[in-house]
Amino acid sequence: MENIILTGDRPTGRLHLGHLVGSLSQRVQLQNSGQFDQIFIEIADAQATTDNSGNIQKVKDNVIEVALDYLSCGIDPSKSTIFLQSEVPELSDLTFYYMNLVTLARLQRNPTVKQEITYRGFDNSIPVGFLTYPISQAADITAFNANIVPVGDDQLPMIEQTREIVRTFNRLYGETLVEPQAVLPQNVVCQRLPGTDGQAKMSKSIGNCIYLADSPEEVRKKVMSMYTDPNHLKVSDPGDTKDNPVFIYLSAFAKDEHFAEYFMNKETGKLEYKNLEELKAHYERGGLGDMKVKKFLNFVIEDTLAPIRARRHYYEQHIPEVYQILFDGSDKARKIAAETLQRVKRAIGLDYRNDIELINDQCIKYGSEPITYSSDSEKKIR
Numbered sequence: 300m301e302n303i304i305l306t307g308d309r310p311t312g313r314l315h316l317g318h319l320v321g322s323l324s325q326r327v328q329l330q331n332s333g334q335f336d337q338i339f340i341e342i343a344d345a346q347a348t349t350d351n352s353g354n355i356q357k358v359k360d361n362v363i364e365v366a367l368d369y370l371s372c373g374i375d376p377s378k379s380t381i382f383l384q385s386e387v388p389e390l391s392d393l394t395f396y397y398m399n400l401v402t403l404a405r406l407q408r409n410p411t412v413k414q415e416i417t418y419r420g421f422d423n424s425i426p427v428g429f430l431t432y433p434i435s436q437a438a439d440i441t442a443f444n445a446n447i448v449p450v451g452d453d454q455l456p457m458i459e460q461t462r463e464i465v466r467t468f469n470r471l472y473g474e475t476l477v478e479p480q481a482v483l484p485q486n487v488v489c490q491r492l493p494g495t496d497g498q499a500k501m502s503k504s505i506g507n508c509i510y511l512a513d514s515p516e517e518v519r520k521k522v523m524s525m526y527t528d529p530n531h532l533k534v535s536d537p538g539d540t541k542d543n544p545v546f547i548y549l550s551a552f553a554k555d556e557h558f559a560e561y562f563m564n565k566e567t568g569k570l571e572y573k574n575l576e577e578l579k580a581h582y583e584r585g586g587l588g589d590m591k592v593k594k595f596l597n598f599v600i601e602d603t604l605a606p607i608r609a610r611r612h613y614y615e616q617h618i619p620e621v622y623q624i625l626f627d628g629s630d631k632a633r634k635i636a637a638e639t640l641q642r643v644k645r646a647i648g649l650d651y652r653n654d655i656e657l658i659n660d661q662c663i664k665y666g667s668e669p670i671t672y673s674s675d676s677e678k679k680i681r
Contacts (some may be wrong), residue, residue: 300338300446300448300477300647301336301337301444302334302335302446302447302610303335303336303337303338303339303443303444303445303446303477304326304329304335304338304339304445304447304448304449305339305340305341305439305440305443305445305447305448306322306326306339306341306344306448306449306450307339307342307343307384308322308341308343308365309339309342309343309344309346309347309353309419309557310342310343310347310358310361310364310536311347311357311358311361312361312364312513313361313364313365313368313437313510313512314364314365314437314510315501315508315510315511316492316509316510316511316548316551316552316600317370317451317491317492317500317502317508318368318503319412319449319509319511319603320484320492320551320552321484321491321492322450322451322484323369323372324372324375324484325376325449325482325484326338326340326372326449327373329371329447329482329522330373330374330378330379331373331374331375333550335447336444337380338378338379338380339379339380339382339443339445339657340369340374340379340381340382341381341382341383341384341439341630341632342362342365342366342381342382342383342625343356343384343386343435343439344359344362344383344384344385344391345384345385345391345415345435346384346428346432346436347361347369349366349426349428349429349432349483350419350421350426350427352426353487361380362383362625363503363618363621364484364558365519366381366621366625367512367614367615367621368511368611369381369511369619370607370610370614370621370624371511371607371610371611371612371614372381372511372607372610373610376624376627376628380628380631380632381625381628382622382625382628382629382631382632382633383625383628383629384439384676386625386626386629386632386633387442387629387632387636388633389442389560389631389636389637389639389640390435390438390439390442390636391438392640393433393441393442393636393640394431394434394436394438394643395642396643396647397434397437397438397464397468398434398635400433400467400468401433401434401460401463401464402640403424405460405463406430406431406433406434407430409433409456409457409460410456411433411453411456412430412433412456413433413453414453415432415451416429418505423440423636425534430452432457433456433457433460433461434460435436436457436460436461437460437461437464437465438600440458440461440479441461441465441479441639442475442632442635442636442640443632443635443636443639444477444478444619444639444677445479446477446478446479446480446636447479447480447482448469448479448480448481448482449481449482449483449484450481450483451483451484451491452483452491452492453500454481457471458479458513461479462479463558464476465477465478465479467540468476468643468646471646472646472648473646475642475643475646476643492547492548492551493544493547494507494508494544495507495508495509495521495522495524495525495526495544496525497526497542497544505571509521509522509600511604511607512608512611513604515601518597518601518604519588519597520590522540522545522593522596522597522600523590523593523597524569524639525544525548525593525596526544527543527544527545527589527592527593528540528543528589529588531582531589534585534586534587535585535586536585537583537584537585538582538583538585538589538655539583540561540579540582543652545589545592546575546579546582546591546592547576547663548599548600549575549592549595549596549599550575551576552596552599552603553595553599554599554602555574555601557572557598557602558570558572558574558578559573559598560574560575560676561595561598562595578592578595578665585610612645654659655670655671655672658680
């Protein structure tokens with residue numbers, strides 16, 4: 300069996316640091332590992348319309364933003380297929396067939412869906428398309444026979460629902476679909492980066508994000524205003540690092556070489572802190588101010604974003620090239636999804652054009668002459 304990856308994002312806003320550590324960096328590593336036969340990265344614009352039906356322009360505008368973020372982070376279109384969900388209508392057909400395998404109660408119990416409904420304040424006005432997001436995602440994954448899906452831990456319930464759909468389909472109609480496995484970031488901190496305001500999740504809808512496309516000044520302002528330990532009122536006070544977003548971000552991004560560069564005393568040639576553990580220890584025992592730590596975090600994030608900004612600048616000057624990448628990827632994706640849809644319809648028993656036995660059974664039933672096809676490609680009855 301081939302090793303195939305499917306992953307992607309909804310184009311409802313620019314991508315942020317949470318996406319970078321939670322999925323984008325991992326996608327680039329997997330892409331460049333040489334261990335996978337195919338990698339599909341979806342911009343789920345059709346799904347994004349489910350809660351943006353009154354503002355489709357928002358979705359359209361953010362398609363290019365997400366594509367630019369992908370390319371600037373190192374997604375290589377010669378190694379990974381980037382495609383638009385709306386350009387692959389076979390995904391909608393698959394979603395429809397899978398809907399019959401999932402109950403409404405099961406959808407409503409999905410923790411990720413429940414959380415997203417709360418974020419958006421839908422209450423009892425949930426768009427049906429949004430509620431069925433897990434089914435749509437199952438169609439996306441299975442359409443490309445993906446067995447690997449890189450996700451953050453908040454998406455695990457979605458992958459489990461896909462697995463349930465695959466098992467149910469295969470039980471009813473025979474072994475047809477591939478059951479996927481979720482792959483989490485190795486760094487536990489990266490599985491869910493908190494917002495700059497200390498909320499549990501960095502979210503576009505809340506607006507507590509540092510975006511990959513932010514300017515150096517925008518990053519600096521956001522870092523300097525970040526939530527820290529509310530009890531760390533004076534420099535001399537002991538501080539908490541466990542639930543402190545500044546230190547969580549440092550755990551996700553800081554490397555030993557950052558300490559060697561930033562905390563080197565040029566006069567003495569000695570390091571003030573060799574690594575993050577030493578920095579944490581000083582903060583926890585007291586005597587280290589938030590401002591000093593934030594300045595270091597700003598340095599670390601800038602070092603991370605600088606090459607991303609440079610690549611993004613190139614693609615911003617070549618927008619037609621970006622759209623062509625999306626169109627070429629969508630053409631490839633549609634061809635593969637069409638093959639999967641045909642296989643699914645055949646398994647269910649709805650592949651009429653290829654079911655000569657069915658047609659001839661009806662011919663016998665009603666006294667007609669049995670049929671043959673004029674050619675396999677045209678499937679015209681003669």
